[in-house]
Amino acid sequence: MRLEPIANPTSARRIGLPALALVATLAVAMLLALVAGANPLAVLSQIATGALGSKLAILETLNRATPLIFTGLAVAVAFRAKLWNIGAEAQLYAGAIMAVVLGTGALASPWVLPVSALAAMLAGAALLLGPVLLKTRLGVDEVVTTLLLNFIMLLLVSYLLEGPMKDPMGMGWPKSTPLIPEARLPRIVEGLRLHWGFALAILSAVVVWVIQTRTTLGFEIRAVGQNPEAARFAGMPVNGVLVKTALLSGGLAALAGWSEVAGLKGHLSSDLSPGFGYTGIIVAMLALLHPLGVVVTAIFVAGIFVGSDAMSRAAGVPTYIADMLMATALLFMVLAILLTKVRVVRG
């Protein structure tokens, strides 16, 4: 077999195939439910009710979506420039650390929130800057370096929680001292468990969208991603664009950790992120790297995770079904996107 580009793909093809990928994922979900000895339709409906069935469930889904929007944006921005930032997990923790460093009394002014947010973004950006400079200067593959940094960062967090940041009142539980009230993100509506981090995430998506569609940098990022040689030939500072992309991407991922600490948890613990950095890759790919699409897919992915937790308690199907579905959706989706652009011919 070989692949032949399609000059003008029909809109049925461009929309139908990604939709088909989602349907195929649903089919896999039902198959997994069958394997687990549960009623497939009941499992699907329990996931849906668990994610959206009540006010509480919807708020939980939106809370879970918040860090995923940030990490999804971080990945989308980077992948658009073919910068393979797989280190969103580490950058997330860098942001979370800054929230604790500045939010536990070191800075007691009304400015603590914006200052710690900015510091978080800088920390995340700095963490990705290293791998990117290694890539542009020495040609070291950033996939491996950013992946390895995830492990180093988790160990650093573990050290901080047992040492300098340890909560003296923690009863031996590894968590940091709690944030002071001024350093906490307030709730959007009093009485509803949803903090301003969610609003900030959506705002970030809009900002990224504006950068990508309305600025020179956005144009350069796309050009570098599509064809770095052509971009260089056209006189674009390819390495400079990659560095700027990295700063943006690392900063966004750091906000995920910052908002989890400042908005949701109020302290840092080593289980702050159940792999939000990696799930961000799925969120970004499902959104076809579109920043506004990231908001939608993050809520969808969060819903699957929240719903699966609820379903698992009721139907006894392991909650890891959510991870399987997300990975399946990712693989189906990349194939579907390819097939919108090429057709398979024999020979």
Add this chain to the structure above:
Amino acid sequence: MSEIVDILISASFWAAVIRIASPLILATMGELICERAGVLNLGIEGIMVIGAFTGWMAVYQGMPLWGGVAVAMGAGMLFGLLHSTLTVPFGLSQHVVGLGVTLFATASASFTYRLMLPEVTSPPKIEPFQPLDIPVLSDLPWLGEAIFQQTALTWAAFAVALVVAWTLYRTPLGLAVRAVGENPAAVEAQGLSVTGLRMGAVIVGSGLMAVGGAFLTLSAFSSFFFEMVNGRGWVCIALVVFGAWKPGKAVLGAILFAAFDALQIRLQQTELGAVLPYQLFLALPFILSILALILMSRRAEVPAALMVPYNKGER
């Protein structure tokens, strides 16, 4: 300093080095085959998890240990088939597909584990591979303990490295695999199938990665934990680069890396360990991997067609 010397001359240290190096050698050989054929396989981390899980589960269900190794290899090859189908004929991004395969394989292991053992809190144990008693050699003073009291799977790891090196450099098949990673169009012109060679390399390589994972459950530890692979797959990718895509150098790299790993575990027990946080020691392998990548970055020995999909008839 004298403590470090004491550690370095102890036989148990070298026994540990060889033990720790074994899964790395197996998985690194797997990745090396894939990359020599031109395919970066980031599925390695997840495939090691699937190997660790399926091999262990097969033995737990009553299969013999070697049966477990075979099951792990088969499972790894299935995921290799998935990876190579998407990356070779379809030419999809090897980064995205590799990560997808890792996520899918890891999730499959977790899901199946919970499905088959819904109630257990502490993971059940199996009877793992025991150290082989080799006549005369195992009883040698120092050397016996340091080198010749390893399990069969460790010997298998070194044998695999030899076979991989021999196949790559001494057989027509190896020549074809290397050529397909350098200049696929030339291979096609010879009438060989680029798709077949690359898919075959990824499938066999993934099988080896899974056996590397199975080493963890069947030889090193006796149970399966969710986090047990813990970045070893990513370390192996760094080892392939460090070994300049050559099997011999990659094995040396794995041993060197294992030596640092064994040393950091032992240093934690010394005065140094009392002063420095243990997390620093645990981070050492990952820091070393990054340093290795930086050190080797100037060498242009990367297979020329690594990560370049081949589409017949496209110029």
